[in-house]
Amino acid sequence: MTLPLYVPGTTRLHRAPAGLKLGLLCGAGIALVLTRESLVLAGAALAGALLLRAAGAPRESLRPRLAGLAGVLAAVGLATGLLDGWDAALAACLRVLALALPALAVTLTTRASDLLDAMERALRPLERLGLVQAGRVSLAVALVLRFVPEIAGEARAIREAQAARGVRAGPVGLVVPLIVRTLARADAVAEAIDARGYPPDGEPSRPAPAAARPRPETPPRTPPEGGSPA
Amino acid sequence: MAIVFDRVRASRHGRPVLHETALTLRERRIGVVGPNGSGKSSLARLINGLLLPDAGSVRVDGLDTRADARAVRRRVGFVFQNPADQIVFPVVSEDIGFGLRNLGLARGEIAARSAAVLERFGLAHLAERPSHALSGGEKQMVALAAVLVTEPAIVVFDEPTTLLDLRHRNRVRAAIAGLAQTAIVVSHDLALLEGFERVLVMDAGRVVADDAAEPALRWYVDHLS
Numbered sequence A: 001m002t003l004p005l006y007v008p009g010t011t012r013l014h015r016a017p018a019g020l021k022l023g024l025l026c027g028a029g030i031a032l033v034l035t036r037e038s039l040v041l042a043g044a045a046l047a048g049a050l051l052l053r054a055a056g057a058p059r060e061s062l063r064p065r066l067a068g069l070a071g072v073l074a075a076v077g078l079a080t081g082l083l084d085g086w087d088a089a090l091a092a093c094l095r096v097l098a099l100a101l102p103a104l105a106v107t108l109t110t111r112a113s114d115l116l117d118a119m120e121r122a123l124r125p126l127e128r129l130g131l132v133q134a135g136r137v138s139l140a141v142a143l144v145l146r147f148v149p150e151i152a153g154e155a156r157a158i159r160e161a162q163a164a165r166g167v168r169a170g171p172v173g174l175v176v177p178l179i180v181r182t183l184a185r186a187d188a189v190a191e192a193i194d195a196r197g198y199p200p201d202g203e204p205s206r207p208a209p210a211a212a213r214p215r216p217e218t219p220p221r222t223p224p225e226g227g228s229p230a
Numbered sequence B: 001m002a003i004v005f006d007r008v009r010a011s012r013h014g015r016p017v018l019h020e021t022a023l024t025l026r027e028r029r030i031g032v033v034g035p036n037g038s039g040k041s042s043l044a045r046l047i048n049g050l051l052l053p054d055a056g057s058v059r060v061d062g063l064d065t066r067a068d069a070r071a072v073r074r075r076v077g078f079v080f081q082n083p084a085d086q087i088v089f090p091v092v093s094e095d096i097g098f099g100l101r102n103l104g105l106a107r108g109e110i111a112a113r114s115a116a117v118l119e120r121f122g123l124a125h126l127a128e129r130p131s132h133a134l135s136g137g138e139k140q141m142v143a144l145a146a147v148l149v150t151e152p153a154i155v156v157f158d159e160p161t162t163l164l165d166l167r168h169r170n171r172v173r174a175a176i177a178g179l180a181q182t183a184i185v186v187s188h189d190l191a192l193l194e195g196f197e198r199v200l201v202m203d204a205g206r207v208v209a210d211d212a213a214e215p216a217l218r219w220y221v222d223h224l225s
Helices: A018-034 A038-054 A059-084 A086-109 A112-128 A134-164 A171-195 B040-047 B069-075 B092-102 B107-120 B136-148 B166-177 B213-224
Strands: B003-012 B015-025 B029-033 B055-060 B076-079 B154-158 B182-186 B198-203 B206-211
Touching: A018 A038, A018 A086, A018 A112, A038 A086, A059 A086, A112 A134, A112 B092, A134 A171, A171 B076, B003 B040, B015 B040, B015 B055, B015 B206, B029 B040, B029 B213, B040 B055, B040 B076, B040 B154, B040 B182, B040 B198, B069 B076, B076 B136, B092 B107, B092 B136, B107 B136, B136 B166, B198 B213, B206 B213
Parallel strands: B029 B182, B029 B198, B076 B154, B154 B182
Antiparallel strands: B003 B015, B003 B055, B198 B206
């Protein structure tokens, strides 16, 4: 089973306002990007780990996420180490850790709808300037949170289907059908969002095709309503 | 409440899916059957403006699906064949509230109406469940609840029982039977349409039979199965 992104609970982190959590996360992100001291980054990573612990998520729910993060750290560390040296690699890994752990804590303890409300409020000044459409940005984030686990499930299903047919496909053999399936699904999801009355104001999100004029040579048919079966 | 197809022609992905069709639908229970690719789903999509006609017009309660798209969608709810695509929020209760957010309701009212609709369909225990972790049957019931919470006058179902096991198929059947709203049900599940006031039989983009459920379904079985 794919794991949920939000885990219901009653911890202080759960009760904290979504806007405050997002604001602090953004502030911490900016500060961490500007810091190069490994000691400071290590302290921030430790603080992130304590925050994650405070989220109160069950261990079985955290383990696969942390395993995924370990993979990212290994890739970032190796690439930075080979290109920039191992001191820079240590700093880069600590920075990623210090960013990812609190972000995970926020995701685990905040409902998507609360995140959306907070984001919409934060983006409203930019919307007034005509720079973004706050509602669309926040819906996009909700869709990511909703469909990341589904796409992971799709990837597993593709791997199983390939294994059942005796195929041991490499990364390309997995990614190509996954992209095709995801794009096909995106159309269906967009249609469903339209059907549910989004966006609240204005026209439906997908543009309507222009009406073609009726061909004059086509005579009207007798409607079959009310009659017996043809 | 009347749905009027006035000499409608429609196409999808450049392929004609509905030849010139004129219909007036006033019944409370309307079924649509036909072979795969016969235009059933396109007919259903025309009713709430998900698909717009190439020619002619579709009117719901006097509102044109092209000119009055938003008003039409408030009146016409749509339940898709695959509910996993219809559920757009990570947690069930949030998804139920999505349609209400789009109506601009206050948070308190959204929460109250969401809780009430989940209770009505025996889904209250799923309120905090992650959407992707639901079974197929649970997803279909949640999708139905998410549509009904906005209180549309008409609900269109596009093959609502196709992906379901027998138990959940029966739950969906009972839910449709208990609706106060007009229900238009596209289905291959002929038992689901038994007793409907009107059933349209479609083939190759045309309504080829149109009658009460019993004679229309018999004609469909005799001629197109």
